[in-house]
Amino acid sequence: xxxxxxxxxxxxxxxxxxxxxxxxxxxxxxxxxxxxxxxxxxxxxxxxxxxxxxxxxxxxxxxxxxxxxxxxxxxxxxxxxxxxxxxxxxxxxxxxxxxxxxxxxxxxxxxxxxxxxxxxxxxxxxxxxxxxxxxxxxxxxxxxxxxxxxxxxxxxxxxxxxxxxxxxxxxxxxxxxxxxxxxxxxxxxxxxxxxxxxxxxxxxxxxxxxxxxxxxxxxxxxxxxxxxxxxxxxxxxxxxxxxxxxxxxxxxxxxxxxxxxxxxxxxxxxxxxxxxxxxxxxxxxxxxxxxxxxxxxxxxxxxxxxxxxxxxxxxxxxxxxxxxxxxxxxxxxxxxxxxxxxxxxxxxxxxxxxxxxxxxxxxxxxxxxxxxxxxxxxxxxxxxxxxxxxxxxxxxxxxxxxxxxxxxxxxxxxxxxxxxxxxxxxxxxxxxxxxxxxxxxxxxxxxxxxxxxxxxxxxxxxxxxxxxxxxxxxxxxxxxxxxxxxxxxxxxxxxxxxx
Ligand code: AHR
Numbered sequence: 001x002x003x004x005x006x007x008x009x010x011x012x013x014x015x016x017x018x019x020x021x022x023x024x025x026x027x028x029x030x031x032x033x034x035x036x037x038x039x040x041x042x043x044x045x046x047x048x049x050x051x052x053x054x055x056x057x058x059x060x061x062x063x064x065x066x067x068x069x070x071x072x073x074x075x076x077x078x079x080x081x082x083x084x085x086x087x088x089x090x091x092x093x094x095x096x097x098x099x100x101x102x103x104x105x106x107x108x109x110x111x112x113x114x115x116x117x118x119x120x121x122x123x124x125x126x127x128x129x130x131x132x133x134x135x136x137x138x139x140x141x142x143x144x145x146x147x148x149x150x151x152x153x154x155x156x157x158x159x160x161x162x163x164x165x166x167x168x169x170x171x172x173x174x175x176x177x178x179x180x181x182x183x184x185x186x187x188x189x190x191x192x193x194x195x196x197x198x199x200x201x202x203x204x205x206x207x208x209x210x211x212x213x214x215x216x217x218x219x220x221x222x223x224x225x226x227x228x229x230x231x232x233x234x235x236x237x238x239x240x241x242x243x244x245x246x247x248x249x250x251x252x253x254x255x256x257x258x259x260x261x262x263x264x265x266x267x268x269x270x271x272x273x274x275x276x277x278x279x280x281x282x283x284x285x286x287x288x289x290x291x292x293x294x295x296x297x298x299x300x301x302x303x304x305x306x307x308x309x310x311x312x313x314x315x316x317x318x319x320x321x322x323x324x325x326x327x328x329x330x331x332x333x334x335x336x337x338x339x340x341x342x343x344x345x346x347x348x349x350x351x352x353x354x355x356x357x358x359x360x361x362x363x364x365x366x367x368x369x370x371x372x373x374x375x376x377x378x379x380x381x382x383x384x385x386x387x388x389x390x391x392x393x394x395x396x397x398x399x400x401x402x403x404x405x406x407x408x409x410x411x412x413x414x415x416x417x418x419x420x421x422x423x424x425x426x427x428x429x430x431x432x433x434x435x436x437x438x439x440x441x442x443x444x445x446x447x448x449x450x451x452x453x454x455x456x457x458x459x460x461x462x463x464x465x466x467x468x469x470x471x472x473x474x475x476x477x478x479x480x481x482x483x484x485x486x487x488x489x490x491x492x493x494x495x496x497x498x499x
Pocket of ligand 1: 172483
């Protein structure tokens with residue numbers, strides 16, 4: 001058996017956790033929307049064509065926002081294609097994913113869907129192949145009360161009240177060679193700065209997000225971010241970065257340790273922001289918008305270009321397994337651990353593509369194991385992040401010489417509960433965990449949720465949807481003010497302590 005210790009103190013606070021880190025991402029990619037969120041004619045579809053079986057599972061997450069419409073999709077998108085009468089909307093060649101976009105679900109439909117889902121929208125404007133004016137028009141359509149061309153169009157299209165969207169991404173992954181309209185940092189930042197300035201002249205209450213590095217693996221990280229921020233710092237409010245982790249070597253111990261790269265990436269990005277703030281001697285605050293992250297296994301290029309010009313093909317539908325739940329869990333703990341600098345976080349994506357929520361066209365809807373880790377994070381991650389000191393036995397693997405078996409993060413809830421999220425990364429050993437909780441009195445274990453499987457590759461299917469599900473029979477106990485638990489090998493744990 002391996003051993004680990006957690007030490008915390010009620011007064012050692014990292015930060016309040018922003019509500020916006022409980023967000024996701026919706027892109028008209030593959031079957032995320034068509035056959036996912038939207039399928040007129042499906043037995044559960046409502047009058048708007050929204051699948052109620054999907055809505056039931058997305059509502060259960062209590063998401064704050066969904067980023068829309070992308071993603072690479074945004075780079076050749078005309079937002080006007082997704083408003084007004086559906087019969088008049090153009091079918092377009094969508095080049096990022098080599099599909100036909102029928103534009104039957106656009107800005108108007110996403111506004112309605114989000115209302116039904118109870119979540120807000122973070123918009124992305126296209127600065128890759130369009131300009132400042134189109135971005136301003138979009139803000140005008142969404143946020144002005146009426147009396148102008150675009151705001152009156154919105155009213156004509158059935159939205160009397162402004163949509164009031166506050167968060168706006170200034171394009172997406174503009175550093176990437178795969179991006180139509182890729183730009184060097186300077187060229188992009190000059191455009192983004194002016195777009196942000198103009199968009200804020202339309203609506204002074206919006207916050208804008210500068211596109212930074214699309215991965216820590218980009219050779220231009222952090223130079224791109226430094227240069228772009230240096231130019232646009234005072235006009236923008238967030239810096240967007242993305243991270244996907246995979247297991248192409250089929251080496252699970254390495255895969256489970258990859259969230260360590262996320263930790264470093266977020267810390268390096270925060271250092272970039274601090275450096276530019278210091279250089280400018282600025283009082284302006286810029287935070288990280290970690291608006292795409294997940295595990296991702298499908299070879300994107302292969303899937304993207306296999307067969308062109310279909311509508312809503314099954315692209316990037318990874319079969320996520322129990323080990324993905326732990327790897328994603330590690331990324332989620334990284335977000336909480338960096339609550340002082342990460343103020344927006346959107347897991348990729350909400351349905352079917354790179355997603356833990358899966359549907360069959362005309363058929364069922366089921367969830368894959370990582371859905372549960374994300375749901376626990378959304379259910380119990382709200383509140384204040386505490387510094388969580390971990391002393392743990394370790395293992396070594398191909399990519400990392402020393403990996404702590406335990407990954408842990410503690411959150412104090414607004415209801416005075418204390419939640420310890422704990423991952424036992426060891427594939428072979430149980431982990432004996434002892435936690436010392438300074439400054440807390442009279443806590444008892446309310447529940448200890450465990451998500452694990454005998455086989456790291458175990459998953460759920462439409463016809464066996466409960467193969468990997470969490471159970472509430474973990475063995476955590478409080479004894480003499482100390483917490484003790486034996487964490488099963490390869491397990492995700494949520495230990496809830498209450499008075
Ligand atoms: O989520 C899929 C794609 O991954 C997004 O469109 C893009 O931003 C990223 O490369």
